[in-house]
Amino acid sequence: MKKQIYCTFVGLLVTVLLVSACSDFNSINTNPNAPTEVTSGMLATNLILDISEQSGTKGFLRDDMLAKYIAWNEKLEGYQYNEFGRDSFGGLLILNNVDQMVSFAPNGEVKKSYQALGHFVRAFKFFRMSMYMGDIPYSEAIQGENEEPIYRPSYDTQKEVILGVLNELDQAEQLFAEGTNFEGDPIYGGDVAQWRKLANSFQLHVLINLHKKTGDADLNVAARFQDIVNNRPIFESNADNFQLTYSDQDGQKYPWYKEGNNFLIYxxxxxxxxxxxxxxGDRRLFYYxxxxxxxxxxxxxxxxxxxxxxxxxxxxxxxxxxxxxxxxxxxxxxxxSERPEGEPTFLLSYGQLNFIMAEAAARGWITGTGENYYNEGIRASMEFVADHTPDDSRFHHNMPITDSYISSYIQSSEVAFATTLESQVKQIVIQKYILFYMQSPWNPYFEYRRTGYPAFPINTNSNLNTPTDQIPNRWMYPSDEFDQNRENVQAALDRQFGGEDDVNGKMWILKD
Structure with missing residues (x-):
């Protein structure tokens, strides 16, 4: 799976070992001539890379198979044919390092920055985990090493998890505002101004996923969204993208680069x-x-x-x-495949944010026209592709994306913003789908699941899901939960899916 290949951290000794072994990206933050010791910066590096690094070669494309960008001809691939299995809570174990990262930091503004980072990483991971499975442990999760350990955590409802995620993102934004630049950040270089933008922009991403919950007074979706847009810093250009950039150094090459990649023909x-x-009439065809x-x-x-x-x-x-x-x-x-730099891989981009804003404007959550945000999202998305592609006919096939082309594309009748809400949402999500090619793992599937766009092809003769006329809605809970935490996992299943751990079960966030 292209879901993150997580490093497992259990106690300080394992942390010391993994902090140098988990990723070659760490080398840009570590002086090889200095003695090895655990610092807040080293733990920050591993937390950030844990959510941003992606699998290489074949694993890099698994979510693209699920999202119907790619067919695979080596052998039958489950995700291409909608076969979902069980997920894992193992990816949460690294959150044990959050408290250690904060405790190693000196008191003062820099400690606030590490606290903020901890809240952001927690919010990111718990939100994603809930999007995979539904209700999950949250309030009692990652407490097995406490003075009063909890080994069998209860499951919070998905609504409770998301309320917690929104609260942690608020805390991250406030603490970054009070903090100072910090060490160990391979993406923004520890710039707290950038992290504030990310925390707020990511919260807008969470909120657009709650478009069916605007009537819930506890969530207060539209007002939250509007407050962030009106009063907080958010992404302003592609320079703000939350992305990993690659190079020709060992361990830092693009995940689909040809070196050691035996899957290029599939x-x-x-x-x-x-x-x-x-x-x-989209020239990204010639770049993709x-x-x-x-x-x-x-x-x-x-x-x-x-x-x-x-x-x-x-x-x-x-x-x-x-x-x-x-x-x-x-x-x-x-x-x-030919360039070790490939292109940066983003989890959240300026183009994506503009499409989020376009949908929010179309739904009446914010002032301004959805058309302006939609057009800016297209421009940012195309500029991202063009800016990360050399002027080489092998890569754009003599159909370059230029400023004048982008302007004419936006004005074309096929692309011009529609007049009805449903048509506008369809246009926005299809533009997101085009943007997400080889990017933002699992989000294209989540967007399809949320909106139905674009319509994924379903063939009842090849679909591995049951029933064969639909695509699953979720991954099942980890099998070890039924051995070690049966009472709590069963309560979550009873509450959500009539007691069955069903991949077709409709989680709370998807219900009207």
Whole structure:
């Protein structure tokens, strides 16, 4: 899975070992000539990388299979055919390091910054975990090492988890505002002004996922959203993106780079992505994919839209392999595999934030027009792609994205902002879908689950879910919970899904 490959931290001794071994990105924050000792900065590095690093090679594309960007022709892949299994709470163990990170920091403003970082990482991880499974342990989680340890935590409702997440993001924003720059940050260099923007922008991301809960007075979704937009700093450009940047150094190369990657021949780009790009006249087609070799051999130019052929990702696997054998399909663009720098991988971007704001404006949560935010989201998304692609015909196939092209694209009849709410939401989410290609793991699936856009193809003959006419809504709880914490996990299942650990169960956040 492209869900983070988490380092497990149990006690200080294990922390000392992992702080140097978990990631090569740590080397940019550690002096190799200095004695090895645990510091707040070292623990901060590992906490930040834990939520931002992604698996390499095949694992990098697993969520892209689920989100119907990619078909895979090596062997039948469960996510391509909607097979969900059990998740794990193991990714929460690293949160044991939050208190240690704070305790090692000297009193004063820098301690507040580490406290703020701890709240942000907790909020990020608990929100994601709840989005995977529904109700989860939160208020009693990660307390096995306390003076009064809790080994069998109760499950908080998803609403309680999200209220806690929103509160922790508020605390993070306030503490970063009172704090000072800190060590150990491989993304923003410890700049608390950047982290304030991130905490607030991420809270807007959480809130847009609550669009069905605007009537809940406890959540106060629209007013919270409006207050952040009106009174707090948020992302202002692509320079604010929460992203990892890669290089040609060992251990810091792009996850799909060709070196050591034995899977380059297996991805096939989907019809869903390619046809949406073609219908919109979107030149990201030429940056995201490669032309079919068969179409080029037949005389089509690399700049010909018809040279790009997607596959039906829901087609039965025998049909996928037949297309693969024909060689008449589009693979992933070479810019992802030929350059060790690839492009930065983001978890939250300025373009994404603008689409969030566009939807909020369309729903009447904030003043201003959804159209302006929508247009700015498109511009930021296209500029991100163009800015991270060398001017090389292998990578843009003689169809470069320029300022004038972006302006004409936004003004085109296919892209111009619609007049009805449902059509506007559809446009916004499809633009998010295009933005998320090879980015922001699992969010394209969450957006589809939330809105139904874009419509993922479902083939009852190939779908591994039961029933075969739908895509699952969640991952099941970890199997060890039924051995070690049965009473509490069963209570959560009774409360949510009629007692069954059902991948098709509809969690609270999805209900009207």
């Amino acid at each position: 991805p096939m780009v989907s019809n869903l992505l390619i046809e949406n790009l073609k219908q919109l 994919t490669a032309p079919s070799p068969v179409q080029i051999d037949q005389g089509r130019a690399v700049s010909d839209w018809d040279a790009y052929k997607g596959v039906d990702v829901a087609s039965e696997f025998a049909n996928i392999t037949a297309v693969a054998s024909s060689n008449d399909y589009s693979n992933i663009n070479l810019r992802y």
